[in-house]
Amino acid sequence: NDCEAALKNNDLRQSLYDAGSILMEKVLVNLHGEEHKSRRTIEGLLFRRSFFRLYEAEILPPLIEATLARLIDSDPNDLKDISYRIMLHVSLSFSGIDRLLGTDEESEELNQLLIRLGQAATLGQHTGDEHDRLVANIESAINEFEVSYFGPSRARRxxxxxxxxxxxxxxxxxxxxxxxxxxxxxxxxxxxxxxxLKEIAFYYLASAHTSVHSLTHCMYEIFSWLNVTGMPVAELLKDQLLLQRCVHESVRLHPSSPEAWRVADVDTAIPNGCNLKAGTAVVIDLITANRQPEVFGEDANKFNPNRARPSARNPTG
Ligand code: HEM
Incomplete structure (x- = not known):
């Protein structure tokens, strides 16, 4: 309850990415109040039901099939790498970045850029002594992304x-x-x-890394569960609702970020009686919240797609 109240409190602003301002400053996830609302309203025009239907029915199936067909004979096949290959295309397409050559070398370059740009989102959690080197690496990735991809894509549009x-x-x-x-x-x-430039680079990394993380956990959870229950894969594939429950259950157990961070913009309070002075940092422990037995049941720590849906709560946590 406290986590939910904190996430819904408009006086608490995003702070998880403050250290990554080199890329994340002024991107949607970091905006607050009216500025956030107006940009989100416009970007929301893209993410309509028809858009997701198009991806689900027409774009993703052939893309996944083609990716798997190319990799079928490679050994070893790593799920994370396969996911990145798929999400690379999807993320570029969502963001509005054109592939100019369509070659394997270009995919590799874009993949490397994705990884380098992605470091901006976790700079705040870096505990080593490589901070300056990482910042320089992100900066040069932003510049390469601008010259080779963002610039031509912007000009065409x-x-x-x-x-x-x-x-x-x-x-x-x-x-x-x-x-x-x-x-x-x-x-x-x-x-x-x-x-x-930063907004588009952010979309590129935000859509890819989260999805790859979620997909990899999800496949692991599903196959482990099939092993335990003895259910054949083909049977699960026939039951689309159960399959969706599996995805929700895995996202609940493995949120893409274990914590959400906020900071109080003004003096505020959350309903548990906790008063927060302006500037107070708030850490929302999503992993723990998503595994609360009082909300998700006694077996909250376990992957159980058949669990009773918590009332008035999102099944993904
Ligand atoms: C399974 C996949 C995904 C997961 C688990 C995920 C997770 C999240 C979470 C937890 C946040 C909120 C962060 C916070 O408030 O602290 C977020 C925000 C966001 N995500 Fe995702 N995401 C996923 C896929 C995507 C995709 C595919 C896109 C792009 C098409 C995307 C774009 C965004 C954007 C733009 C925001 C900022 C929203 C705002 O502040 O208004 N995400 N995501």
Whole structure:
């Protein structure tokens, strides 16, 4: 309850990524209040039900099939690597970054950029003495991303948006991605080149790393559970609802970030009677919250897709 109240408290602002400001400053997840609302309202125009249907029904199945077909004979096959190969394409496509060559070398370069950019999200948790080297590495990754990918992708979309504004083509013909949407609404948002670059780099890393993490845990949990229960894979695949419950259950047990961090923007309180002075740091322990027996049942620590759904709670925690 306390975690939920803290997450819903608008006086607490995001602070998990403060140390990664080199990339994360002014990106959606770090915005607060009106600034957050106005950017989110526009970006939300992309993430409609029809968009997810398109991905689920038309884009993902052939992409996964083609990726697996290429890897089927490689040995060893690592699930994390396979997931990155799939998410690379999906994340670029969501974000609005064009692949210019489509070669394996380009995929490898983009994959390396993804890993280097991703370091920005966890800089705050770095405990070693490599901080300055990491920051320099992230900075050069941002610059490479800008020159090789973001710049050409922005230029192409700007031409298309100009044609829409001139009445030469319809909005429906535009690419469906975050970058196009932001360019289309630049008159309201007025984002600088640097902020646009960071926002798109953030989308690229936020969609990929989280999904790869979740998918890898999920496959491990599902196959372990099938081993214990003796249920054949084919039977599970026929039961789409159970399959979805498996995904929810795995995301609950393995949140993409074990903690959420917030800081009080002004003096505030949460319903357990805890008063927070402005500037107080709040750590929300998602792993523990998602395994509360009072909410999820006595076996909350276990993967059990058949568990009774907690009332008025998200099954994913
Ligand atoms: C299984 C996959 C995913 C998981 C587990 C996940 C998890 C999360 C979590 C926990 C947050 C909130 C962080 C916080 O408030 O402290 C978040 C925010 C966000 N995620 Fe994801 N995510 C996933 C996939 C994606 C994908 C595919 C995209 C892009 C298409 C994406 C884009 C974002 C954005 C833009 C935000 C910021 C939202 C805002 O502040 O309004 N995520 N994600």
């Amino acid at each position: 700007e031409l298309l948006v100009a044609r829409v504004k001139a009445g030469e083509m319809s909005e429906q013909e535009l690419p469906r991605d975050v970058l196009t949407l932001l360019l289309l609404h630049q008159d309201k948002l007025n984002l600088s080149h640097r902020v646009l």
